[in-house]
Amino acid sequence: MRLTAKGRYAVTAMLDLAVHEDEGPISLADISRRQGISLSYLEQLFAKLRKHELVNSVRGPGGGYQLSRAANQIFVAEIVDSVDENVDATKCSGRADCQHGEMCLSHQLWSELSDQIHQFLAGIDLASIITKREVAQIAARQDAVQERVQEDIIDEIVKIPALAEG
Amino acid sequence: MRLTAKGRYAVTAMLDLAVHEDEGPISLADISRRQGISLSYLEQLFAKLRKHELVNSVRGPGGGYQLSRAANQIFVAEIVDSVDENVDATKCSGRADCQHGEMCLSHQLWSELSDQIHQFLAGIDLASIITKREVAQIAARQDAVQERVQEDIIDEIVKIPALAEG
DNA sequence: CCTATTCCCGACTATTTTAGTCAACTAAAT
DNA sequence: ATTTAGTTGACTAAAATAGTCGGGAATAGG
Numbered sequence: 001m002r003l004t005a006k007g008r009y010a011v012t013a014m015l016d017l018a019v020h021e022d023e024g025p026i027s028l029a030d031i032s033r034r035q036g037i038s039l040s041y042l043e044q045l046f047a048k049l050r051k052h053e054l055v056n057s058v059r060g061p062g063g064g065y066q067l068s069r070a071a072n073q074i075f076v077a078e079i080v081d082s083v084d085e086n087v088d089a090t091k092c093s094g095r096a097d098c099q100h101g102e103m104c105l106s107h108q109l110w111s112e113l114s115d116q117i118h119q120f121l122a123g124i125d126l127a128s129i130i131t132k133r134e135v136a137q138i139a140a141r142q143d144a145v146q147e148r149v150q151e152d153i154i155d156e157i158v159k160i161p162a163l164a165e166g
Numbered sequence: 167m168r169l170t171a172k173g174r175y176a177v178t179a180m181l182d183l184a185v186h187e188d189e190g191p192i193s194l195a196d197i198s199r200r201q202g203i204s205l206s207y208l209e210q211l212f213a214k215l216r217k218h219e220l221v222n223s224v225r226g227p228g229g230g231y232q233l234s235r236a237a238n239q240i241f242v243a244e245i246v247d248s249v250d251e252n253v254d255a256t257k258c259s260g261r262a263d264c265q266h267g268e269m270c271l272s273h274q275l276w277s278e279l280s281d282q283i284h285q286f287l288a289g290i291d292l293a294s295i296i297t298k299r300e301v302a303q304i305a306a307r308q309d310a311v312q313e314r315v316q317e318d319i320i321d322e323i324v325k326i327p328a329l330a331e332g
Numbered sequence: 333c334c335t336a337t338t339c340c341c342g343a344c345t346a347t348t349t350t351a352g353t354c355a356a357c358t359a360a361a362t
Numbered sequence: 363a364t365t366t367a368g369t370t371g372a373c374t375a376a377a378a379t380a381g382t383c384g385g386g387a388a389t390a391g392g
Contacts, residue, residue, distance in 0.1 A: 003280075005380090006378090006379070012273070012275075037380095038381055047341080058339085059390095060337065061336065063338050120282075129278075172349085172351085195366095206352055207351055227367070228366075229361090229366070
């Protein structure tokens with residue numbers, strides 16, 4: 001799981017779509033103007049969002065993009081994953097200098113951490129972000145999530161194979 | 167909050183320090199060898215970790231780096247923040263095209279999300295990652311024992327004449 | 333049909349970040 | 363003194379990010 005400005009742009013744009021959901025298709029030009037993201041860059045991002053079926057497109061005058069599902073069925077993790085195209089995965093599987101295990105340990109520790117962040121973002125949908133804008137509500141709900149997630153990560157970490165000597 | 171390979175390297179290196187905590191100062195050369203990170207790149211990362219007082223340095227032969235605090239007092243979020251040097255903050259504070267508010271809404275939504283991720287990582291310390299893993303090793307060993315016992319029982323069962331099929 | 337709008341697509345480019353190199357230097361231990 | 367190892371800064375190659383450009387193709391309205 002990577003978190004960069006690219007993902008933020010995508011989530012921002014999707015939030016814009018969700019907010020203006022009832023106005024019919026929203027053109028990228030509108031999003032560009034409202035969110036301060038260049039049109040061409042939005043085109044690249046939406047090509048990926050469309051490929052991952054998070055949005056539908058409508059061509060022609062009055063056309064634009066719409067959410068492919070209800071806003072409460074689209075989760076932040078999906079959006080970030082769509083535009084980040086994460087390729088690397090474990091990164092040390094099958095590598096020679098990973099044989100003595102210590103390196104794999106760290107990789108896996110990070111991987112588990114990353115998975116937990118992913119789960120965290122997989123639990124947050126666009127609608128909940130928009131409708132529950134009161135900070136206290138969001139914070140309270142996510143504290144509960146956070147607690148569970150932290151227990152989970154410990155559970156996952158204890159499954160990691162033994163560490164080689166220093 | 168950004169999550170990239172850079173932060174992963176830093177966390178990996180800090181985990182290495184924590185694991186070998188009782189061996190005195192750990193040289194970057196050791197970490198480089200064990201974790202497969204280039205020495206010079208580690209130097210850059212540790213310059214920042216040192217600046218943020220997450221590690222202490224010891225010069226000369228037998229020198230190296232040590233955690234500046236107990237491993238259970240060093241949290242993943244601190245490490246990531248140290249090497250990422252996040253500068254941008256709100257990014258739209260005081261900008262002209264943010265006057266009509268809509269852009270600021272999205273920025274703020276993302277900002278809140280980002281804060282939650284940060285809080286999540288701020289709750290995970292190095293020690294909890296490592297100590298729980300040791301518990302796991304014991305558990306894994308016991309699992310292995312239990313497995314063998316079960317196999318033995320099955321071996322015995324198949325030898326019972328009454329169960330032999332015609 | 334024509335035309336404006338808008339998505340669609342690929343190639344291209346500039347900037348920034350990542351990751352790493354190199355070299356010279358300082359501190360300390362033997 | 364010599365060796366080990368941190369400290370610093372300048373430099374570079376490669377990748378990702380962010381954006382540009384130019385042409386398409388679909389479609390609504392006239």
